[in-house]
Amino acid sequence: MQKITKTRLSQDAAASIKEYLRKENATPGDKLPAERNLCETLGISRTSVREALRILEIQGLIEVRPGSGAYFLGWKNELTLSLTEWLPKNFENVREHFEVRQLIEPHAAALAAERAAPQMIARIKETLEEFKHALQQEDLSATILADTEFHRLISEASGNHVLTLIMNTISRSLMDGWKASLRVPERPEKTTTEHQRIFDAICQRDSDAARLAMLTHLQNAVKEIEHTVS
Numbered sequence: 090m091q092k093i094t095k096t097r098l099s100q101d102a103a104a105s106i107k108e109y110l111r112k113e114n115a116t117p118g119d120k121l122p123a124e125r126n127l128c129e130t131l132g133i134s135r136t137s138v139r140e141a142l143r144i145l146e147i148q149g150l151i152e153v154r155p156g157s158g159a160y161f162l163g164w165k166n167e168l169t170l171s172l173t174e175w176l177p178k179n180f181e182n183v184r185e186h187f188e189v190r191q192l193i194e195p196h197a198a199a200l201a202a203e204r205a206a207p208q209m210i211a212r213i214k215e216t217l218e219e220f221k222h223a224l225q226q227e228d229l230s231a232t233i234l235a236d237t238e239f240h241r242l243i244s245e246a247s248g249n250h251v252l253t254l255i256m257n258t259i260s261r262s263l264m265d266g267w268k269a270s271l272r273v274p275e276r277p278e279k280t281t282t283e284h285q286r287i288f289d290a291i292c293q294r295d296s297d298a299a300r301l302a303m304l305t306h307l308q309n310a311v312k313e314i315e316h317t318v319s
Contacts, residue, residue, distance in 0.1 A: 097222075100231055102131050102141035107150070110161055121151065121159040140234065147230045147264060168229055172272045176318055179265050186259070186266035187311040191304060193255060194240060198287055198303035199296040200247035209246040210292060216242060217284055224277050232277060233267045239284055243303075246291070270310040273317055279309065 106121070113119075122130070127138045142159050145151045148168055153159045176183070205213075216239045223231035237260040244256035271277050283306040290299035 098133060098137050099140035099144060099234075100228065102127075102133055102137055103144040103230075105131055106141060106145060110150075115161045117161060117163040119161045121161065123158060144230045144234055147233050147268070168268065168272075172269070172317065176269055176314070179269070180314075180318055182263075182265040183269045183314060184311070186263055187307055187314075190240075190259065190266065191307050191311075193252065194243070194307060195300040195304040197244045197247045197249070197252050197256065198291065199300040200249060200252070201243050202291045202294050202296040202299040204248040205246035205291055209242065213239065213242045213246065213288060213291070217288060220284065221281060224281065229271065233264070233271055236267055236271060236280065237264070243287070243291070266310075269314050273310075273313045276310065276313055280306070283309065 106127070110119075110121075121127070121142075124135055124138050124142075127141075128135050131138065131141075142151065142153055145159075146153055149165065150162055151159050152162055201209075216235055220232060220235035220239060223235050241253075241256050241260045244252045247253070271280065283302065286302040287299060287306060290296075290302050
């Protein structure tokens with residue numbers, strides 16, 4: 090039997106929410122049921138519901154407003170646009186996205202190599218596997234979700250609460266970099282290899298190697314994105 094992953098559960102929940110929106114003939118601006126109601130209706134945990142909403146948010150179908158709830162934006166899914174159509178209009182946001190992450194994440198990876206607790210290393214490893222599974226299933230939104238979580242967990246493993254807060258904000262609100270890089274041909278497969286190098290360096294408590302592996306990963310991604318629009 091195939092292992093039922095957390096990602097698969099959230100994917101199924103996202104599909105159920107989309108079916109609900111269709112049956113309700115939802116229009117842009119309509120508010121989705123509260124998280125607690127979705128938990129009860131779908132019979133899953135709040136964590137899985139939040140991941141399902143995150144998938145829909147990545148797809149551009151909903152907007153989650155802190156303290157207010159989730160709102161339907163419409164059926165136009167920006168991930169269905171071709172990269173060559175989407176990227177030129179969003180390239181400046183993508184460039185700034187990676188510029189900031191190159192300032193932050195190499196240091197976060199180095200600190201994670203020094204400080205990560207065993208349970209955090211286990212969570213990062215689980216996310217690596219979720220990324221690989223989503224990639225095998227050719228599920229772009231789930232791949233993006235796993236990618237953002239990998240980077241967010243590394244910042245959390247650094248033990249620096251400010252770094253964690255910054256990466257939480259980037260991974261929640263500034264998604265253009267992930268949406269661009271994982272649509273460049275062969276970049277997802279390269280990302281798998283590069284993520285593994287970062288993870289191995291953290292496991293080996295090699296802060297210099299973790300810093301370099303993270304910086305190289307981010308530089309490679311932005312170079313290939315730039316090549317796409319050149």
